[in-house]
Structures are given as structure tokens and as C-alpha cells.
Amino acid sequence: MESNTVRDPRRWLILAALCLSLLVLMIDGTVLNIAIPSLITELGATPADIQWILDSYVLVFAGLLLTAGSLSDRFGRRRMLILGLVVLAVGSLAAVMSAEPWQLVAARAVMGVGGALLMPSTLSILMTTFDESERRLALAAWSTVSILGIVAGPTLGGLLLQRYWWGSVFLLNIPVAVLAIVAALALMPETTGAQRPIDLVGVALSVLALGSTVFLIIEREWNIPVLILVVAAAAAFVLWERRQDNPMLPLGLFANRDFTGTCATVLLMVFGMGAVMLMLTQYLQFVLGYGPMKAGLALLPYALAGAVCNGLGATLGKNLANKTLIVTGLAVMSAAFVVLAVGSGYVPVLVSMLIMGVGGGLAGPAAYTAIMNAIPLRHAGVGSALNDTLQQVGMALSIAILGSVLAGVFTARMPGAAPSAARDSIGAAFELGYVEDAKTAFTAAVSVGAWVSAGFSLAAAVLGAVVLRARPAPAESGQPVAAQIPARNP
Numbered sequence: 001m002e003s004n005t006v007r008d009p010r011r012w013l014i015l016a017a018l019c020l021s022l023l024v025l026m027i028d029g030t031v032l033n034i035a036i037p038s039l040i041t042e043l044g045a046t047p048a049d050i051q052w053i054l055d056s057y058v059l060v061f062a063g064l065l066l067t068a069g070s071l072s073d074r075f076g077r078r079r080m081l082i083l084g085l086v087v088l089a090v091g092s093l094a095a096v097m098s099a100e101p102w103q104l105v106a107a108r109a110v111m112g113v114g115g116a117l118l119m120p121s122t123l124s125i126l127m128t129t130f131d132e133s134e135r136r137l138a139l140a141a142w143s144t145v146s147i148l149g150i151v152a153g154p155t156l157g158g159l160l161l162q163r164y165w166w167g168s169v170f171l172l173n174i175p176v177a178v179l180a181i182v183a184a185l186a187l188m189p190e191t192t193g194a195q196r197p198i199d200l201v202g203v204a205l206s207v208l209a210l211g212s213t214v215f216l217i218i219e220r221e222w223n224i225p226v227l228i229l230v231v232a233a234a235a236a237f238v239l240w241e242r243r244q245d246n247p248m249l250p251l252g253l254f255a256n257r258d259f260t261g262t263c264a265t266v267l268l269m270v271f272g273m274g275a276v277m278l279m280l281t282q283y284l285q286f287v288l289g290y291g292p293m294k295a296g297l298a299l300l301p302y303a304l305a306g307a308v309c310n311g312l313g314a315t316l317g318k319n320l321a322n323k324t325l326i327v328t329g330l331a332v333m334s335a336a337f338v339v340l341a342v343g344s345g346y347v348p349v350l351v352s353m354l355i356m357g358v359g360g361g362l363a364g365p366a367a368y369t370a371i372m373n374a375i376p377l378r379h380a381g382v383g384s385a386l387n388d389t390l391q392q393v394g395m396a397l398s399i400a401i402l403g404s405v406l407a408g409v410f411t412a413r414m415p416g417a418a419p420s421a422a423r424d425s426i427g428a429a430f431e432l433g434y435v436e437d438a439k440t441a442f443t444a445a446v447s448v449g450a451w452v453s454a455g456f457s458l459a460a461a462v463l464g465a466v467v468l469r470a471r472p473a474p475a476e477s478g479q480p481v482a483a484q485i486p487a488r489n490p
Contacts, residue, residue, distance in 0.1 A: 017183035019145040026149020034154035038166035040427040051099040060112030062392035063211030069120035069385020084118025092173035124380035140314030147306035160295030202248035209233035219240035259374035261467030274398025279382020302353035323468040329363025330461035337454035413441035
């Protein structure tokens with residue numbers, strides 16, 4: 001991949017603004033986990049409501065990512081980033097004002113639209129701002145903020161829930177989004193990519209294929225009509241894109257073995273990691289009896305370990321192949337889940353999070369670098385969106401499948417004489433007086449879920465070891481270097 005010939009002297013400030021925008025998105029995606037017990041007790045949400053409050057966001061987000069990435073290349077990445085921040089803030093305000101579970105589901109869907117518009121631009125602007133000599137370090141910083149956001153959401157949310165009602169967790173997004181908009185306007189030049197005509201048919205087919213795929217995952221059942229729709233929409237999308245001179249998604253990217261192999265590895269990695277916060281936030285509060293604030297603070301070691309090891313991974317990446325870092329990191333992550341599976345209490349959780357941070361710090365930046373370096377800069381927006389789509393599909397799979405595992409094991413381990421409500425929900429079990437039984441059952445469920453995550457992380461490591469090449473050939477840009485220099489606003 002060719003790099004910019006002119007380095008923007010403000011590039012590190014631009015990176016800070018991008019990281020601030022990403023932080024908004026990550027807080028939005030994770031803050032809800034810590035509020036699940038409050039939603040159950042204060043909003044009267046059922047387990048099905050909770051699942052849809054979580055998944056409505058993912059459904060819309062994943063369904064629109066490819067479209068948003070393509071539009072950012074066409075109309076401007078900064079413009080789409082700012083629009084996404086605005087929509088995200090509006091959705092957050094609607095969530096604060098929700099009085100019924102269905103209203104919160106709708107607000108989360110709006111927030112998913114904002115996230116889809118925002119996310120691809122953060123990575124594509126980074127790719128066009130930094131050349132290859134600095135890109136790995138910039139990606140490590142981007143990945144570090146992603147990890148920090150995963151924990152910052154529950155931590156800050158816990159602080160708010162300690163004093164205020166559940167809706168206060170969504171107030172976090174609004175001032176940070178406003179600050180990110182101001183930073184984007186002040187610092188970021190507008191950049192565009194390939195000026196392709198809008199592929200309306202491709203847009204419609206991609207939204208239909210991705211949306212129905214995530215819906216099928218969320219439903220957790222073999223819904224034959226939806227499965228047929230997934231297959232038909234995906235096949236139609238591929239056939240349509242192959243016939244276009246200016247496709248929305250350049251399918252030629254998948255001819256690159258390293259790109260395809262890394263994508264598959266990342267999908268498995270995210271599947272293993274996706275539901276860990278869903279498990280831990282409930283385990284800390286229901287089983288260990290932590291309050292929301294203490295539970296959020298208890299997750300901080302993961303962020304700290306990840307932040308340190310992301311920098312370590314970026315440094316090692318100057319001398320070690322991406323393949324080596326990816327495979328090693330995933331193996332370490334698998335070991336972290338084994339620790340979580342065999343222990344009980346906070347100490348195994350702490351040790352597991354520290355090890356998990358090390359593994360993620362090694363594997364994450366290397367995986368993102370491998371994917372993005374295989375994508376020509378003129379397709380940075382849609383390439384970034386494809387990376388994000390993989391993560392969202394993996395997250396949806398993780399929440400759906402591991403969520404089902406947690407629910408199934410919990411129900412099976414509860415006393416048969418307990419009411420059905422107590423056997424279906426740990427929150428209901430506590431209210432009905434089955435406290436100790438529920439703690440034992442949920443601990444067993446977390447153990448089984450951790451074993452599943454360990455298996456998928458190990459499978460991702462094996463896949464990376466088999467498929468990835470130690471020294472992949474660089475991707476060709478396919479466009480003049482001059483066209484890749486960010487165009488400044490007057």
C-alpha cells in the first residue's frame with residue numbers, strides 16, 4: 001500500500017480527535033452492560049427485553065456498516081463521522097427519555113445508525129493520515145482507546161448508577177459527542193476515496209443480507225424463511241457486485257490470502273471475546289455482590305493491561321511478523337479464558353483479565369494492521385467498514401450463542417422445583433428468594449461460557465497459524481499517491 005507523501009503536522013492531534021470519537025462509540029456499546037440489573041429492577045425489562053435492547057443496536061449497526069463505509073469514501077469521511085456523532089447524540093437523548101423497554105429498543109436502533117456512520121470513518125481517516133512508518137503505532141493507539149472504552153463505559157456507568165437512575169448512563173455520550181464534533185471541525189481535513197457512483201442495488205442487498213444475518217443470529221433458531229432470505233440476499237449481492245464496474249465492495253480484496261485469512265481469524269477472535277463483559281458485569285454484581293461502581297472499577301485492570309500491551313504489540317510489530325503476534329496473542333487469550341473457567345471469586349477474574357489484556361494487546365493491533373494494509377487507500381472507508389462488520393457479526397454471534405449457553409446452563413443448574421421465572425433469570429431468582437442457588441447456577445454458567453470462549457480463541461490461533469503468511473506481499477494501491485493526500489478545507 002502506498003502512503004502519503006506529505007505528513008500532516010497535526011496528525012497526532014487528528015489521531016486524538018479520532019480516538020475521542022471512537023471513545024464515544026465504545027462507551028455507547030459497553031455502558032449498557034453494567035446497567036442490566038438496573039434495567040431489570042427499575043424499568044421492568046424481561047430477559048427478552050434485555051436481549052433486544054442489546055441486539056437492536058448491533059442489528060442496525062452491522063446492517064448499515066458497509067453502506068456507511070462506501071458513502072464515506074464517496075462523500076467525505078469527516079462529514080460522515082460528524083453526522084454519525086450527531087445521530088448518536090440524538091439517540092442517546094432518546095434513550096435517556098425512554099419510559100418503556102420498547103422505547104429503549106427504538107432509541108438503541110437510532111444509536112446503531114449513528115455508530116454505523118461514525119465507525120468506518122475513524123479507521124479510514126487514520127489510514128489516510130499516517131504513512132506506513134507510523135501507521136502501526138497509530139493503530140495501536142486506536143485499539144487501546146477501543147479497549148479503554150470497553151471498560152470506561154461500565155466504570156463511568158457504575159459511578160452514575162451509584163447515585164442516579166439507569167437512564168443516566170446514556171448521558172455520558174452527549175457531552176463527549178459534542179466535544180468530538182468540535183475537535184473534528186477544528187482539526188480534521190476532509191478526505192475522500194474512490195468516487196464511485198452510488199450503487200443503490202448493492203446498498204439495498206448489503207443491508208438486507210447483513211441485517212437478516214444478524215437477525216437470524218439473534219433469534220437463535222433455525223428460522224427457515226429468514227435463512228433463505230440470508231442466502232438469497234448474499235448470493236444476489238455477490239453476483240451483482242461482480243458485474244459492476246464500480247462495485248460498492250471490491251470483491252477482489254478477498255483474493256488476497258492474508259486479507260481473507262485475517263478476516264476469518266478476527267471473526268473467531270471477536271466471537272470468543274464478544275460476550276465476556278456481558279458475563280463479567282453480571283457475575284460481579286449478582287454473584288460477588290458488587291455495586292455498579294465497584295463492578296466497573298473491578299474491570300479496570302483489563303483496560304490497563306490492554307493499554308500497556310497494545311504499545312508493546314506495536315513495538316514488537318516492527319521486528320516480528322503480524323502472523324507471529326496474532327497467533328501468540330490468541331493463544332494467550334485462550335489461556336485467559338481457561339483461568340476464568342476453572343476459578344471462582346474475583347482473583348481468577350482479575351488474573352484472567354490481565355492475561356486477556358496481554359493477548360489482546362499482541363493480537364489486536366497486528367490483526368488490524370494486516371487487514372488495513374491489504375486494502376488500497378482509495379477503498380479505506382469500505383475496507384474499514386468490512387473490518388467493523390466482521391467484528392459486529394462476531395459480537396452478535398457471541399452475544400446470541402454464548403448468551404444462550406449462559407441461559408441454558410443457568411436454567412439447568414437451578415432447582416427443578418423453582419418457579420420458571422427464577423429458572424429463567426438470575427434477577428428474578430434473587431427477587432423470589434433463590435439467592436444462593438442462583439449464584440451457584442450462574443457461576444457454573446460463566447465457567448461453561450469461558451470454556452467455549454477458550455475453544456474459539458484457540459481455534460482462531462490455529463487458523464491464523466495455518467492460513468496467514470509470515471511475510472505477506474504489500475497491497476497495490478491502484479491510484480496515484482497524489483490522490484491519496486488529504487484534501488484540506490479552505
